[in-house]
Amino acid sequence: MSLDLIGLSVDIGKRRIVDKVDIAVPNGSFVGLLGPNGSGKSTILKAIYRVYRPSRGQILLDGADLLAMKPKDVAQRVAVVAQESTVEFDLTVLEMVMIGRTPHKRAFDRDDEADRALVFQAMERVGCDHLVDRSFNTLSGGEKQRVLIARAIAQGADHLILDEPTNHLDIRYQMEILELVAELNVTVLAALHDLSLAALFCDTVYLLADGLIVTGGSPASVITIETVRHAYGADILIVKHPETGTPHLIPRRSSRPLGPTGLASSNPQFPSSTSAPN
């Protein structure tokens, strides 16, 4: 149960969006893709689930060429939860999660007891079983993501791809969703927006800029003041999370007004030369 991207390049139109990227997602690990908007995170994920066709390189699922496999067979192994989306069609939560069974069914197969059992198990596991008859579109953002994760579980995949699943969610739901995913015991590759959250949940992270991997490794080794400045062009501070020791980002202002006591500017840790590079 592993996913490996080897020398992967993706062109959209004539533009190279992802350039010779190597990413290893070992069995059971939670791997994060970090980087600013437009750095190619989503494109890499979409190449895996066949929205974009890579122009070169390989995607290996347990060592087998994923792009040569049948779409259905891949979907039985790899599930996707993307950003919160609106669905224009009216489906109940039950119907929504049942769609996860799609890759396991043939043309005229009906939903049988086994499907129903799997679907209810999945809903219980993410704690959305009380929503079963609700219309998906009436749910809050956090509830919708839970339902989509339940759908991914019902899909029976052992790999989960997350494309900024916590975008537009407030902090409680961000934590809940990532906690839920981390407890699923599946192999996860996630594009994440929030570096501090990524550091808290990921075993390995890759930092992307302009379609290239800047660096990869443990969150503490990847998320540094220098790499963030390089990839994002942002000047930040990093402290250690008091409980986990993982890197935690603190934003700073480029033109910093004096604090009420004037102490801030005399603190040597906060140099007063504030012209941000870039």
Next chain:
Amino acid sequence: MEDVEVRQADEQRAGSQDLPSPDVAPSSVQDGEISIRRSRTLPRVSSKQRRARLPLPVVLIACLALLIVAVTLGVGIGSVYLSPGSVWHVIVDHLSGRPKDTVADEIVWQIRLPRVFLAAVVGAALTTAGTVVQVLVRNALADPFLLGVSSGASVGATAVLLFGAFASFGIWAISVGSVLGSMAAMAAVFLVSRQGRQLAPTQLILCGVVLSALFESVTSFLIFRGNPQATQSVLFWLLGSFGNANRTQLPIPAIALVAGIIFLLAQGRSLNALAMGAEPAASLGVDVQAMRRNLFIVTSLMVGVAVAVSGVIGFVGLVVPHIVRLFVGSDHRKVLPVGVLFGASFMVIGDLLARTIVAPQEMPIGVITAFIGAPVLIFLIRRRPYLYGTSG
């Protein structure tokens, strides 16, 4: 639509990647919206939000009963009134192989039943095609004629009516002309809207609308060049009618309907996945491009042969799928079979009204379907916030 937007968004992002986090403002607005939404839904699972669906068999039986009533009325009512009992007498006599030589038999079996069946088949075909096209382009305003099929068929049929094209096909000339026209139009829309290997919803809508306008102007030109008498019959055909229905017209649309429905029911799950958008569908193992192509071809064929026998009947393919979704939700394994029965009933009743309201004259059925369909849809939409059958 989605993959286009995504691609554009990606390009924009790629272009503006050195701006520091450009989406800070929108995302904070979104957060606000989400928390508002949550506080509004705090009293959890109020009865309004529960959407326990009626079981499918119940809905199907109700719609089947509706269809039987509609057919009985459609066959019974006319210049000579026949009671439901006598209508079914004739039908049972024929089905049991002992037809009687009566006037009622003549009226029911030779005249009215073929017309009613044809209306039912066309109603079912248009509803089915409308349902599928709305999924295909993920647009609530889509109808089966969006893909240029009707306007292409009009060109073909008009050419036959005005200039005697395909005269060697005899009584089949109009059908042949309109089917050829619709196939040509469909192929044109299909080829023009393809970008590389992709068949993208936005392009499909735009090309369908633009090419339809083009074909309509060709029809107008043909009418302009033709003689006034032929123009009269063209106009009637363009507004839709079952006035020329006869038994020989029935088999082809019926076969197309049955084959199309079987194909689509087999795709029921994939249709649901595609309704989620192209990317979720791909992640669920659906071959999106192949599926879009197949849906396009199947619906165009169904509509093409329907238009050939009935002319262009608007509103059914747009309105009926929405009505059906309001009752059974958007699971297409339910929408499709219910839509077949309900769409058939809708058209049979529409045709009944078209030939009785201003009897002995006949109104174009398109007038009736619009007059019933528009208020019904507006009523349903206004009852609650509405999106493809959603109550939000």
